[in-house]
Amino acid sequence: MKVMKFGGTSVGKPERMHHITKLVTKETEPTIVVLSALAGTTNALVEIGEKISKGDRAAAKQSIDKLEAHYQSFINDLVKKDTAVKKATTIIGEHFEFLNIILKISFSEALNKDILAQGELLSTKLFSTYLEEQGIDHVLLPALEFMTIDNHDEPHIGSIKVRLSQLVQQHPGAKLFVTQGYICRNARGEVDNLKRGGGDYSASLIAAAINASVCEIWTDIDGMHNNDPRIVKRTVPVEQMSFEEAAELAYFGAKILHPASIWPAQQYNIPVKLLNTLQPDAKGTRIDEKAGSVGVKAVAAKDNIIAIRIKSSRMLLAYGFLRKIFEVFEKYRTPIDMITTSEVAVSVTIDNAVYLKEILKELEPFGNIEVDENQTIISVVGYEIAKTEDMVKKLFGSIMNIPVRMVSYGGSPHNISLLVPAEYKTQILQQLNKGMFGLE
Ligand code: ASP
Numbered sequence: 001m002k003v004m005k006f007g008g009t010s011v012g013k014p015e016r017m018h019h020i021t022k023l024v025t026k027e028t029e030p031t032i033v034v035l036s037a038l039a040g041t042t043n044a045l046v047e048i049g050e051k052i053s054k055g056d057r058a059a060a061k062q063s064i065d066k067l068e069a070h071y072q073s074f075i076n077d078l079v080k081k082d083t084a085v086k087k088a089t090t091i092i093g094e095h096f097e098f099l100n101i102i103l104k105i106s107f108s109e110a111l112n113k114d115i116l117a118q119g120e121l122l123s124t125k126l127f128s129t130y131l132e133e134q135g136i137d138h139v140l141l142p143a144l145e146f147m148t149i150d151n152h153d154e155p156h157i158g159s160i161k162v163r164l165s166q167l168v169q170q171h172p173g174a175k176l177f178v179t180q181g182y183i184c185r186n187a188r189g190e191v192d193n194l195k196r197g198g199g200d201y202s203a204s205l206i207a208a209a210i211n212a213s214v215c216e217i218w219t220d221i222d223g224m225h226n227n228d229p230r231i232v233k234r235t236v237p238v239e240q241m242s243f244e245e246a247a248e249l250a251y252f253g254a255k256i257l258h259p260a261s262i263w264p265a266q267q268y269n270i271p272v273k274l275l276n277t278l279q280p281d282a283k284g285t286r287i288d289e290k291a292g293s294v295g296v297k298a299v300a301a302k303d304n305i306i307a308i309r310i311k312s313s314r315m316l317l318a319y320g321f322l323r324k325i326f327e328v329f330e331k332y333r334t335p336i337d338m339i340t341t342s343e344v345a346v347s348v349t350i351d352n353a354v355y356l357k358e359i360l361k362e363l364e365p366f367g368n369i370e371v372d373e374n375q376t377i378i379s380v381v382g383y384e385i386a387k388t389e390d391m392v393k394k395l396f397g398s399i400m401n402i403p404v405r406m407v408s409y410g411g412s413p414h415n416i417s418l419l420v421p422a423e424y425k426t427q428i429l430q431q432l433n434k435g436m437f438g439l440e
Pocket residue numbers: 007008036037042043119181182195196197198199200
C-alpha cells in the first residue's frame with residue numbers, strides 16, 4: 001500500500017482535482033489518498049473563528065457567505081452530471097449550514113476546532129463526488145474515526161494502526177481510499193487537528209500505521225530545494241536526503257514539509273517523496289535513511305525567533321544552573337531551538353512568544369536578562385557537514401559582512417545554525433547560495 005498526500009494548491013481548483021485523479025488512478029498498488037482543504041480555506045476558517053470569538057457575527061457571516069460562494073463556483077467546474085451536481089450541492093449546503101448554526105451558539109475552543117475541520121471534510125467529499133461521477137471505485141475513510149491524539153496532543157501510531165486497519169479491512173479488494181489530512185479526534189473525543197500544515201503529518205502517520213511502501217507528499221514545487229526559492233533566484237531541488245537532514249530543514253524553515261511529519265516515517269523506515277503535481281515526472285526529493293551525498297545540501301531560514309541571554313557570574317564554575325533555566329521553559333511548555341553558552345552567560349532562542357513575559361519574569365533572579373526579538377535562524381544542513389573540510393571557511397567566508405548573533409555548531413554533525421537579525425535574512429541566504437553552492 002502507498003500513501004499520496006495532496007496539499008491545498010493541488011486540490012485548490014477544479015482542474016487540479018481532475019488532474020490529481022489521473023495521478024491517483026495510474027497507481028497499481030492500493031493507495032490511501034490524503035487531502036488538504038482547498039487552498040485558502042483553512043485561512044478563511046481561522047478568520048471566521050476569530051470573528052466569532054470576538055463577537056463580530058456580522059463579519060463572520062459575511063466571510064462564511066463569501067466562502068460558500070467560492071465553493072458554489074468550484075463545483076460548477078468540478079462536476080457535470082446531474083446526480084453529481086446535486087450531491088456536491090447537498091454537501092456544500094450541509095457544511096455551510098453547520099457553519100451558520102455555529103454562528104448562533106456561544107463560542108468555545110472546541111467549537112473552533114469544528115469550524116477548522118470543515119475544509120478537509122469538504123475537499124474529500126467533493127473529490128469523492130467527482131471520482132464517483134467518473135465511475136472510479138473508491139472508499140472514503142473518515143479520519144475522525146482513526147486519527148487520534150492523546151491528552152498532550154500527541155498521536156500514537158499503535159492506536160491509529162488498530163483503528164485504521166479495521167476500517168481498511170472492511171473493504172477487501174478496494175484499491176483506492178480517500179481521507180482527510182489535518183483533522184483528528186482528541187482524548188476527550190472532540191474534533192481536533194494536528195496544527196497548521198498538519199496534512200503532511202497525517203500522511204506520515206498513516207504511512208507508518210499501514211507500513212506503506214512510500215509516503216508521497218505532492219505539492220506545487222519539485223521537491224525540497226537547496227535554498228528558499230521565494231528569496232533566492234537560482235535554487236535546485238535536492239534529489240536525496242536522510243530523515244535527519246530533512247527533519248533539520250523542515251524544522252528550521254523549509255516550508256514544503258511539516259517538521260513533525262518526519263518522525264513517523266523515520267521510525268517505521270518508510271521512504272518519503274516530495275513530488276510536484278505540475279511536473280509529475282520530475283524526480284523531486286526522496287527522503288529515507290540514506291543521505292545520498294556528503295557535504296552541504298541546503299540552507300533554510302526560520303523567522304520570528306526571539307533570543308534570550310542570561311548573564312550571571314553565579315554561573316561561573318557552578319553546576320545545576322542550566323537545569324534551573326531549562327525548567328522555566330519547561331514549565332511554560334516553550335521549546336528551545338538554539339543554545340550557546342559561555343562560562344558566564346547562556347543564550348537560547350525560542351519561536352513561541354505566548355509565555356515570554358512569564359518566562360522573563362522567572363528568569364530575572366538568575367542574572368541580567370537581554371532579549372532580542374525579530375531574529376532569524378539560518379540553518380545550513382548536510383550530511384556530516386560539521387566534519388567536511390573547508391566547510392567553516394566557506395560558510396563564514398561568504399557572510400563576513402553579516403552580524404551573527406549566535407552560532408550553533410556540533411550539536412548535530414549534520415547542521416550548523418546561525419542566528420541573525422531578521423533584516424539580514426535575504427542577504428545571508430543569497431550570499432550562502434553563492435558561497436556554499438556556487439549558485440547566483
Ligand atoms: N489545511 C490545513 C492547513 O492549511 C492543513 C494542511 O493543509 O496541511 O493548515
